[in-house]
Amino acid sequence: MLSGLRNCAYFAATVSVTAMSGGWWGVSAQEQRWVQIEAHRDLDEALDAARTYDARIGSVSGFLLPSDWYAISVGPFENDTDAFAVRRQLRSENAIPIDAFISNGANYLDQVFPTGPDAPRVAPSPSISTAPGDDLPAEPDTQFAETTPAPEPEPEPAPQPEPEPEETLREAQASERLLTRDERVDLQTALQWFGHYTLGIDGAIGPGTRRSMQAWQADQGLEETGVLTTRQRAQLLDAWQGELAMLGMDTWRDEDAGISIDLPLAMMRFDRRETPFVHFDERDDSGVRALLISQTGTNATLFGLYEIMQTLDIVPLEGERERRQNSFLLTGQSDSLRSHTVAQFRNGQIKGYTLIWTPERDDQMARVLPMMESSFETFGSALPDSAGPASLVPRGDLLSGLTVRRPAFSRSGFYIDATGTVLTSAGAVANCERVTLDEANTARVVARDDALGLAILEPENPLVPMAFAQFQQDALHRGSDITISGFSFEDMLTRPVLTFGRIEDLNGLNGESDRIRLSAAVRPGDLGGPVFGANGAVVGVLYGQPRDDARQLPPEVSFAVPSDAIRSFLRSNDIAVGTSADNAAIMPPETLTQVSGDVTVLVSCWQ
Structure with missing residues (x-):
């Protein structure tokens, strides 16, 4: 009907003439299509917007929605093709917002604009029930029966033309x-x-x-x-x-994020920008959402984002995970949710996208994803660094507005070889359905000694840690200064905390040779973390306090498993470890801070 539209002036004239002639308003409710421009919570704002649009492009109506918002729409049209053509033309002339979409009007309730006796009316949507008795015939008025003319008989419908015969193969x-x-x-x-x-x-x-x-x-x-x-x-x-x-597949070009991509805008609407994301929320309970990813950073920032995004509810646990040299892929699926995330690092910027949908949209999203992938382009700058690099800031700041999946509890551990094998406390993996390292890599328990209080973890996929621990060979000394590296606040921080103390005794309170007593104010999240000597070698694994229901030890009293007991446990499980060659050296504090951060790993228990 309007596929030949050329400009808004022509459109306004066309809709005015058609409306007066009863063309569009005669379209049945089942066939109506609208270009929904905006929605407003306040009626006065909605009416002002409707008047403005109506003066500019014509044939604008306003309707109450079930959510008590008010929709501003153009139409109605006879079919999707006409509505889509008009929407595209108006969009190209910047006459309507970029996220205007096609609606069938099923959720349009009372018409609020235009109003009055001459205003065109729209048939109620088939999804809206009428009042009781509305579908009953009225009682006849017998008082004036003799003067009331009989109704005109309905004209016979014109015979439908016979469909043209199908082409032959040669004609086709x-x-x-x-x-x-x-x-x-x-x-x-x-x-x-x-x-x-x-x-x-x-x-x-x-x-x-x-x-x-x-x-x-x-x-x-x-x-x-x-x-x-x-x-x-x-x-x-x-x-x-x-x-x-x-x-509603259409191109979204975001100048702030520096991303251009085709999105199903009839199913989602722009919500907000919060570095590193541009958020799109679902529209009309479609179950479809999206994130555009945009921030400055390095490869380390990209990998930090890869780890943190796996803790989000929008990335279910089951699915493909692939971290490449300068990009990553995350897919997730559960009984109630699906998601697909890709991101890449290039020229000092991390950019990508996430599509989230519910299972009943699987077939549609299988078609949408290739269109998003083929249309994805980057340009210009990235979102401002208001949230900081992904690998260095708390998730609460980075992922504001997104629900983070949390483990039952988290403890500490540390890498002991170049393939990512981790040593931690036995309590860190007790009664866990799933164990993760830095919440991004699933690990399995390959050895455990509850009496000693140690456990060995292997990642399901080999890791290449930045560094791994070297153990001290020489005898320990009372009064020696030590540094404990651990995730004191569990999963609230992405880097370990250093706690300083000293060795008080080389045995436990009852003379146990597989314990050393420390003076240090530790927290549960530190348990399983490495205890470093002054030279940067590991002298023990933090054990904490023994369980004793009859006694409460002072809070600064803690215990660790000494390095000789650790090395014996590892040898019994055929694991070779490195030892420090220079036990007399003193490692500068800034170097120890870097080493501890590279060696220590967050061990999380999921139940």
């Missing part, structure tokens, strides 16, 4: 030869959309395109000739355009 081949390259590209794209064509879009009808046409015909219960008739091509293209209109 002849009409196919008349297609332009753009028309052949559209045909391949539509076949690809419905999963029948899997090759490159080249506009050439070869054997692959023939097979896909045959598959589409089989899917529709048609004769499988491999050549589409004019009617079949129209049917295929109409179905494709209808799905595109329903999804």
Whole structure:
């Protein structure tokens, strides 16, 4: 109807004439399509917006929504194609917002604009029930029965023309030869959309395109000739355009984030920008959301983001995880949620996107994701660094507004070899359904000694830690200064905390040789962390206080498993470890801080 639209002035004139002639307003409720421009919570604001738009483009209406908001819309139109064409034209002229979308008006309640006796009215949506008795015939008024003229009989409906006969194979081949390259590209794209064509879009009808046409015909219960008739091509293209209109696939170009990407904007709406994300929330309970990822940083920032995003509820635990040299892929699936995240580091910027949806949208999102991937482009700058690098800030700041999945508890551990083997306390992995390292890598318990209080973990996928521990060989001395590295506040920080103290005794309170007594104010999150000597070598693993229901030790009293007992435990499990060659050296504090941060790992227990 309006596919020939050229400018807003023409559009305004067209909608005015059509409205007066009863054209659009005669469209049945089941067939109505609208271009929804905006929604406002306040009625006065909605009416002001409706008047402004109506003066500029015409045929604007306002409706109450079930949420008590007010929708401002243009229309109605007879079908998705007309509504989509008008929306695209108005968008190209910046006459309506970028996130305007196509609606069938099913949730439009009372009309609030325009109002008055001359205002066109819209038939109630079939989803809205009428008042009791509204569908009952009125009682006849017998008082004036003799003067009331009989109703005119309904005219006989005009006979429908017989459908034109289907083309023969020869006629279909002849009409196919008349297609332009753009028309052949559209045909391949539509076949690809419905999963029948899997090759490159080249506009050439070869054997692959023939097979896909045959598959589409089989899917529709048609004769499988491999050549589409004019009617079949129209049917295929109409179905494709209808799905595109329903999804509202359109380009979102975000100047602040420096990202351009095609998004299903009929299913989601822009919400806010919070570094490193541009948030899109679901529209009309569609279950579809998105994040655009944009921030400055380094490869370490990218990897920090990779680890932290795996703790989000929007990234279910089951799914593919792949961290490449300068990019990563995260997929997740559960009974109630799906997500797909990609991000890359290039030229000092991390950019990417996340699509989140509910399982009933699987088929649609399987079509949307390739369109997002092929359309994704980066340019310009990134979002400002208001949240800081992903690897160095608390998740609460970085992921504001997103729900973080939390473990039952977290303790500390440390790398003991170049493949990512971790030593921790036995209590850190007790009664855990799943154990993770830095919440990003699943690990399994390969050895455990509850009496000694130690456990060995291996990551399911080998890791390459920045550094791993060296153990002290020489005898320990009372009064020696020590430094404990651990996640004192469990998963609240992304780097370990250093706690300083000294060795008070080389045995436990009852003379145990596999314990050393420390003076240090530690927290539960520190347990399992390394105890460093002055030279940076590990002299023990923090054990904490023994359980004693009858006594309460002073808070500064703690215990550790000494290095000789640790090395014996590791040897019994065929694990070789490094030892410090220079036990007399003193490691500068700044170096020890760096080493402890590289060696210490967060061990989380999930139940």
